[in-house]
Amino acid sequence: MTYTSLVTGGAGFIGSHVAADLVRAGHRVVVLDDLSGGDAANVPEGAHFHHGxxxxxxxVxxxxxxxxxDYVFHLAAYAAEGLSHFxxxxxxxxxxxxxxxLINAAVNAETVRxxxxxxxxxxxxxxxxxxxEDLTPAPVDPYGIAKYAVEQELKVTHEMFGLPYIIFRPHNVYGERQNIGDRYRNVIGIFMNQILRGEECTVFGDGEQTRAFSHIDxxxxxxARSIENPRAYGETFNIGGDTPYTVNHLAGAVAAAMDAPLRVRHLEARHEVVHAFSSHDKARDILGVGADSVSLDDGLAQMAAWAKKHGPQEPSVFSGIEVSRNxxxxxxxxxxxSEQSE
Structure with a gap:
């Protein structure tokens, strides 16, 4: 049987990789993307692209x-935690x-597995x-609040209408096809683009904040494969890298991967979580996947080769700031x- 799957954000970074995995698995894939952060060239061959x-x-x-x-993979989002306050x-x-x-449409369709x-x-x-995953969420930025709201909506929708769901909580994903021209998110892409442009790597605060970085593979x-596992349905999974690194360490590792001298400029600290990385024991137990199968050095080397091939990008400027204070x-x-952008 051939399944038909919708991938929102499928012209973006993670979405295009998920769409490609589904195509390889034999799905009929439809990509919906407004190209606000993605590129139509990222849509995998064999997928049907709808610009919207x-x-x-x-x-929708x-x-x-x-x-x-049959399946909906919802990856479309504007994922900039720091910028989301503004x-x-x-x-x-x-x-x-x-x-x-999307949830309304999935319920009304009565076909979504x-x-x-x-x-x-x-x-x-x-x-x-x-x-x-058993911690009670307490997001501290509008982006996190939005994500948790959708998680809750999926749970009550399942209780009311029976819509099956799986939730993933990835973090700091990097790799080929990432938009390195986005100045507000994805620190590895920002560093690589700054190096390609001959600029210093900019670090907020002292650089001792820690994150675990997750290669796209x-x-x-x-x-993409979670839908094949009945034990995954109705569950929430952390997914990504296990090993935390400081941003200072990351800057050095990125410079080494780019074969460039390390040049760093520290900026005023911003309001952000200082230490953020997660356990993936549940994903290992139920999904059978391990974290860090691609080491940070290997993943950075792969992404650096891709970034060098594609060259530097002009950093984007978000043109709809609603609150500029702080x-x-x-x-x-x-x-x-935002008044000037309308």
Whole structure:
């Protein structure tokens, strides 16, 4: 039997890898992406591409009516934790309302066997690491709040309408096809782009904050294959790298991977969680996947080769800032208020 799967955000970084894994598994894949952060060139060969937004219910409902989806993989989001404080309306519209449009359509279609949602470890907030799935989420930024809201919505939708779901909480994913021109998110991509542009790597604060970094190969395939495992249904999984590193260590590792001297400029600290990494025991137990199968050095080498081939990117400027107060000074100089962008 050939299954039909919708991948939202499938022209983006993680979404395009999930879509490619599904194509290889024999699925008929439909990609929905508004190209606000992705590139149509990322859509895998064999997938059907529809340019549109999850925020448009007519587009979403039309796709469900046409394709009769068996599975939904919802990866479309604007995933910038730090910036989300200053783009609250945009954040909740894209990350909550867009998700609700998909959930409504999945319920009404009555064909969807499972709704797979990529949340984030941002839902844990300041919890002591390593964060485990049994912790009560307490997000500290609008992005994390939005992700947790959708998690809760999926649970009550299952209770009311029986829609099966699987939730993943990835963190700091990096690798080929990442948008290195986004100045607000994905520190590895930011560092690589700065090095390619001959600039210093910019580090917020003292650089001793810690994160675990997850190569795309350790994230995309488990997400795509999760629907094949009945034990995964109704569950929430942390997924990604096990080993935490300081941002200072990361900057040195990225410079080495890029064959470049380490040049760092420290910026004023921003409001963020200082230490964030999670446990993946549950994913190992139920999904049979291990973390860090791609080491940080190997993953950085792979991404560096890709980044060098594609060259430096002009850093983007978000053109719809809604609140500029208390914004990091390095971002403040680039502010384009939402009134000017309309």
């Amino acid at each position: 937004s999850v925020c448009d219910p007519e587009v 409902d039309g796709l469900f009516a046409t394709w009769k989806f 783009i609250k309306r945009y954040n909740y519209t894209n990350n909550v309302i867009g998700s609700v449009n 499972c709704f797979v949602f990529t949340s984030s470890i941002a839902v844990y907030g300041h919890a002591e690491p390593p964060m485990t 350790d994230v995309a395939l488990p997400i 914004m990091p000074p390095s971002w403040q100089a680039l502010v384009v208020p």
